[in-house]
Ligand SMILES: Cc1cc2nc3c(=O)[nH]c(=O)nc-3n(C[C@H](O)[C@H](O)[C@H](O)COP(=O)(O)OP(=O)(O)OC[C@H]3O[C@@H](n4cnc5c(N)ncnc54)[C@H](O)[C@@H]3O)c2cc1C
């Protein structure tokens with residue numbers, strides 16, 4: 598089901614670092630925006646027909662306005678470029694209500710955040726959320742240089758500077774954060790969160806391989822780009838509530854087949870990253886290609902935008 602859409606006005610635009618701009622969004626009719634939890638993101642519907650996701654980079658205790666920060670992606674398909682080139686103070690935008698695929702754990706005794714570049718955004722909501730609850734965290738913020746790192750001044754304003762460390766490596770990760778050292782000597786109930794480019798998330802994933810299940814959390818801004826030349830098997834989807842059976846051909850995604858059959862399903866990134874299209878299943882064997890579901894979630898859910906199945910998959914629709 599498509600979520601709630603909200604018309605917002607842009608009431609502040611700021612240059613935060615090289616190629617990174619922040620946008621402050623408030624309700625077009627002056628109402629409060631929906632409450633959100635730290636780690637949440639919204640869809641932004643762009644004037645060029647694209648839809649892109651942005652993490653909420655502001656204090657969740659304040660829902661008079663949201664802040665997002667956008668890196669102008671030089672090799673992108675035009676989403677971030679449109680926001681940089683067409684949106685200014687006074688512009689109107691349409692956004693979705695917030696959705697969270699990167700929530701803080703309620704059980705953790707301490708939280709370690711590792712951010713790379715624009716991956717700092719969700720942590721700008723998490724730090725004040727934890728501070729309000731009196732819980733502890735530490736942030737390790739990796740960037741090429743101070744000029745490309747957004748919000749450094751804002752982070753420097755936190756009184757407890759021991760909890761925030763910035764690393765400027767000039768593009769050579771070996772000169773930056775020593776992740777092994779960061780992960781050493783932690784309490785068992787510590788949770789780890791990482792958001793950043795693939796090199797950083799892969800390194801963190803490898804180094805945290807021995808952590809208990811459910812204690813390591815990732816937010817990926819870029820999903821899977823499926824290899825169109827790789828052979829795909831056709832399969833079927835059985836809609837549990839109506840019993841309707843829908844075929845998914847080798848050329849189609851499950852999402853395309855569902856949409857073509859008139860099934861209303863929420864769509865965001867279409868690359869397995871944002872979680873908009875997550876659908877439950879009760880029988881069958883999915884082939885997961887997403888980057889947003891945990892191993893546990895994959896036992897009961899799949900993302901029809903990129904994931905496929907072997908044979909028949911009975912889904913909760
Ligand atoms: C949950 C979530 C939160 C996010 N939060 C932020 C945020 O806070 N700030 C921010 O700047 N961005 C964020 N993003 C990323 C954002 O949604 C956009 O992807 C980004 O702005 C780039 O959009 P674009 O259209 O300019 O580039 P895109 O076309 O989306 O390209 C992005 C990258 O993917 C590669 N790519 C090329 N072709 C494809 C393809 N067919 N499918 C997929 N990728 C392809 C491109 O080479 C490029 O490196 C978030 C994404 C998600 C899923």
Ligand code: FES
Nearest residue numbers: 865866867872902
């Ligand atoms: S649309 Fe984003 S995960 Fe499927």
